[in-house]
Amino acid sequence: MDGKRALSLVQTAHPLAAVADDDSQVRSIDDPLLGRAQRGDSAAFRALFLRHSPGVRRYLGDLLRDDAAADDATQETFLRAFDSLRSLRDAARLSSWLFGIARNVFLEHCRARKDFSRRLNEPNRDVEAVDEAPTPDAVLLGAEADRVLSEALAHVGEPRKSALLLRLDHGLAYEDIAEVMGWSVSKVKNEIHRGRLQLRSQLLRYLGGSS
Amino acid sequence: MNTHPTVSDLEALIAGTLDEDRGILISAHTDDCAVCTRELAWLRAERDLFAQRARGVPPSEVWARIEAQIADRLRHEDPAPRGLSRVLAGAFRGQRMQWFAAAGAAAAVLGMIAISPLSPLRSTPSASPSTMQPLSDPSAAAGGAAERGSVVVSVSDADNEGVVLSSTKVTGPIALDLSTLAAEVEIAAGPKDEAKVTLEDSHVTSVRWLPPAAGQTAWRLDFGGGASLPDGHLRLLLPEGSRVDVRSASGDVQVAGVKGDVAITSESGEISVKDAQAAKLTSVSGDIELHEVRGAIDAKTTSGALNIQGEIRQALRYTSVSGDLTLSGPCRLATCKITAETVSGNVLLARRGEHALAIRLRSHSGEISGAEGLPVEMKRVPGQATEWTTRLGAGTGTLELSTQSGDIQLDTP
Secondary structure: OOHHHHHHHHHHHOHHHHOOOOHHHHHHHHHHHHHHHHOOOHHHHHHHHHHHHHHHHHHHHHHHOOHHHHHHHHHHHHHHHHHOHHHOOOHHHHHHHHHHHHHHHHHHHHHHOHHHHHHHHOOOOOOOOOOOEOOOOOOOOHHHHHHHHHHHHOOOOOOHHHHHHHHHOOOOOHHHHHHHHOOOHHHHHHHHHHHHHHHHHHHHHHHOOEO | OOOOOOHHHHHHHHHOOOOHHHHHHHHHHHHHOHHHHHHHHHHHHHHHHHHOOOOOOOOHHHHHHHHHHHHHHHHOOOOOOOHHHHHHHHHOHHHHHHHHHHHHOOOOEOOEOOOOOOOOOOOOOOOOOOOOOOOOOHHHHHOOOOOOOOOOOOOOOOOEOOEEEEEEEOOOOOEEEEEEOOOEEEEEEEOOOEEEEEEEOOOOOOEEEEOOOOOOOEEEEEEOOEOOEOOOEEEEEEEOOOEEEEEEOOOOEEEEOOOOOEEEEEOOOOEEEEEEOOEEEEEOOOOEEEEEEOOOEEEEEOOOOEEEEOOOOOOEEEEEOOOOEEEOOOOOOOOOEEEEEEOOOOEEEOOHHHOOEEEEEEEOOOOEEOOOOOOOEEEOOOOOOEEEEEEEOOOOEEEEEEEOOOOEEEOOO
């Protein structure tokens, strides 16, 4: 790979650029990268890492709530991805495939650590309905939004939170989430609906409330 | 529409991905339905909240460890497969070389993913770790390089309390390519006819100088059979005027007094260059300090800052996402041409009275501050970046910053 080509790939992968990417653009970029990475092109695999590691790291950080553990789990996720990259046929599935590996790494981490094992089946306090809407002019920005979301998400138990994050934060289709979680699509929809209600009941205090 | 649309439909409505007919149908329903209006408000709030979350790449060490582990796995594969395995292994040789090289090259920084020429598969077989052998005829290997005729005269010593030493005779300034992962590197000027290396606190127990290969001009170092130094503290003495090209993942790199051209690429290590000619520097998060660089400067960072001491005499090009550029030395010569492009990084000018600069800022939301008493002009074109101009002193040098939200901040006169 020449330097110019590598530069353009990673520039496209920059988080600032990724904001503008729609799904089809993401796929069209992943497609040639995946092929080259499967043939052992280290620069292509590096570019895939740059494109997808922010989401994977954030997902693992939300589940583990421990920065060092999340970094280690991200590393393990991409090492496993490298090992079985050749088994992936469709670049469009790359993102959900990586989240599937990340979830397995998370589960193994929890099983191996006694203090984390309780996270695999956290209790959920179901909310029947949220009858208020957020106040239209309530705006949370940057770090404040991050903090508020983290606090609200802490009230959603695993594995429901995992499914909720895959939908709301990472934009996976219900079918893909079903595959990652090993659930039926109807269960995914049901759990995400319940998770949303829990999240909204927590967010109400920050976003105001109007009926 | 008699029934409520599904959440998926409402999400698609917000995302603008519904087909036109269905979009109209659902919009007509939601306009009159309090339940759906509330659901839409929540979906928008959720989307906006999650969009605010930090989306940074994991710390550079994560990739460095992945790269090192992959290289390590490939290195430990069966070295002498037979039969069909041998044929298949041949197909993956290029893959192995890439990974060794990439690990050695300390990863790609800002997209400059270098396939290092330093792959251990390319290097000559190394001697045993603690008994280095001098090369028999390095001048032959050097080909037409500048160091023709130089001879490696000394060997490394791994038994000197963990300190590894190696030196080679040269005929004058040399070019050196160096690759490290987490090692700290210090390069300084030494005798004009010798290049020396000292390595401490490293798992590597031998270092050997490799003269330029045929068609190449740069010397390299072999670290116990590897092209890249994984750890430790490396000190190099090179003849004045030597050119250095260093690639590092996380170790700091310091070059002082060598007076030649310098190229350094680092992910998270700090870069410091003092008393050099031209400098080409790339960093992701590490800061860059320059002092008395006389030639052109080309610096790229993601979040690392660039601080420059000493007069800027030639062109300076700075590209960054969020790193600041601080000029502590004057820019007053006609040859001082500073061009900066950032997303949110600022340009800070210390002691504005020492500069003689025509300043132009193109920014969407940034501005020039500290310009009290200066003639500042602003040109605003709807839909485009605002252009600010001002001048310090005679305005012989130039400073142009193109940015989304970065400012130009002028210090006291």
